[in-house]
Amino acid sequence: MGTTTTLIVIAALLAGLIASLAALFRSRRARRNISIHSTIQHMRSIGHLSVFKVFTKEIVTQTDHSWGDFGARYLSWAISGRKMAMIFEFEIDFRYDLRRPEFQIRTLPHGGFAIDMPPCLHEVHIRDIRFYDEQGSRFLPWLLPDLLSGFVGGRFTEADKNRLVAAARDHAEQQASELIGNLQSEVQNSAKATLQSISKAFGAEDVTFEFSPQGRLDFSVDVANKVVDG
Known part of the structure; x- marks a missing residue:
């Protein structure tokens, strides 16, 4: 019972970590895309x-x-x-x-x-x-x-x-x-x-x-x- 509970907790923590890393990657990629878009628009405005x-x-x-x-x-x-x-x-x-x-x-x-x-x-x-x-x-x-x-x-x-x-x-x-x-x-x-x-x-x-x-x-x-x- 205790072993099963521990495995479930570890699996949940790993899933949470993976989800957090994925969210962070998506956030950075989104910011990167926004930055590129902003740069293009700024340069075009010249x-x-x-x-x-x-x-x-x-x-x-x-x-x-x-x-x-x-x-x-x-x-x-x-x-x-x-x-x-x-x-x-x-x-x-x-x-x-x-x-x-x-x-x-x-x-x-x-x-x-x-x-x-x-x-x-x-x-x-x-x-x-x-x-x-x-x-x-x-x-x-x-x-x-x-x-x-x-x-x-x-x-x-x-x-x-x-x-x-x-x-x-x-x-x-x-x-x-x-x-x-x-x-x-x-x-x-x-x-x-x-x-x-x-x-x-x-x-x-x-x-x-x-x-x-x-x-x-x-x-x-x-x-x-x-x-x-x-």
Whole structure:
């Protein structure tokens, strides 16, 4: 009778211990899932994450195909005929849109986390375009009316100006494409450092990153008002 009672008590204690451990495991797993969900939601709320910015000042002393036919003719006329150099300033902002569906956080079998990153976005901003007059040792607006009139031999139309602004956009996009290809590793390292800091705030120490193949570059190019206005 006493032996039977002891076995029943031991069995009950073991069952209780197993139930407690199971409940604790479920609780920890639930908290872990909640933490991952919270981290994802917090990161998504950031929206566009700017991780890297490049400022470039290019001195143009000869033209190439990136300016198109009309732009190349104008620059050749100003550079060769008027003894000028062009100062072309633009910046590239490297961003990740964390609201895109490609952005995910996965739990790895060993307990760490993997963050899947969306493709990088590139915002190109043309800050300024000027001519440097070597003979007069002065800077001039690139759309100076007197200069433009001399180029076309008469009245310079709004359509002509728009064609030159479009040529500047095309040139900035091509120059940016070359820089982006060379800076990919630096941009990704900057993104990792930023997101690792955020992840640690949520208790995620072991984090790896998977970056989506870039494919076709995603551009947006804007031009400062002073460039358009001349």
